[in-house]
Amino acid sequence: MKILAINGSHRKGKNTAEMLKVVLAGAENAGAETELIELMDYEIKECISCNKCLSKAECSIKDDGMEELYEKMLSADGIVIGSPVYFSNVTGRLKDFIDRSRPLHMVTNALDSKVGGAVVHAGLRNGGQELALQILHTFLTGHGMIIASDRGPKDNIVSTGPMGTMFESQADGRMRFKKGVSEDEVALLSCRRLGANMAVLLQSLGKE
Template structure:
């Protein structure tokens, strides 16, 4: 693996070994900026459930990747991939295409997903095809492949209204891309780092969600 500087930032460069060693069934995306936080703990439990049901899995921590925000240049409409940036998404696109299962997990920030998750979702735009008329109709190159997904969010407050539209912000784009979103799980009243380890009910639901997701991919 190499690194290349760009505009004062450093980006991981894809190596041939990384590009051709992808054999995963389910890709888990952790959008928490906090290392070892509740989002990771719960995502790991989802993946344990998936592994129990025979799936091979991988967890990606978005905080470890340098990913630029989509700038609406529209190059990807013609190029079918993002050619505006060479950054962390170049490592993730092959994983997304290989894995037929996806799990998105994000804490709730201001009634929405984190900026890490929003940036990731926006950079999935290259998978859409558009017609030439306006308003343009669209389709997804990931559709019709038997893809399944789950999403979850963790919020500090005790009532469901306070997670805002975090779940919809993840599930709607996945559905548009051709995934069947099997579960959308809110977890409330969690804040301190790792405190969710004490919530046996939430851990059980997460494990079962992973088992079900793996089963739906068979």
């Protein structure tokens, strides 16, 4: 079983990438083969709304990185997508990628029944993480993917998924911030569990 992580951060290798790496480590422990890609390594032109993909499962834009990304998504059994929160939303780069994924969806739902997961990272404590995560989950389910949870068997808390924050505390009107997601135990635990759960779900669907 292969799990592909896609980082939509405009900063390669930072907090969102770190969270995705922890998801992948959790999946590898459960036997998955993994790959992390950074969308900033690819040229992604914006959708021009030509609607070619309504009648044919292809995009009229051929001269950028999307062809390679389509192949990577199609050959993966599971896809975990990550974004920093930008104005309570996903990044512009990731939104372009999401729009350009339409040819995989309109004629044949090519990603149907793959296992999906999502992670988000934000600066603030209530910085829009839940909204951004919901946008990513809606993208995944829009493609027919089955979302894995980030919960463990003994958890009694409810979580909508792995959400990181730089926020540490506030005192005397001043905010203190973590150095990075490596200091965010709650987010990292959530990521590890999401990775393990994606692998378990894939195994239960018969993927070795």
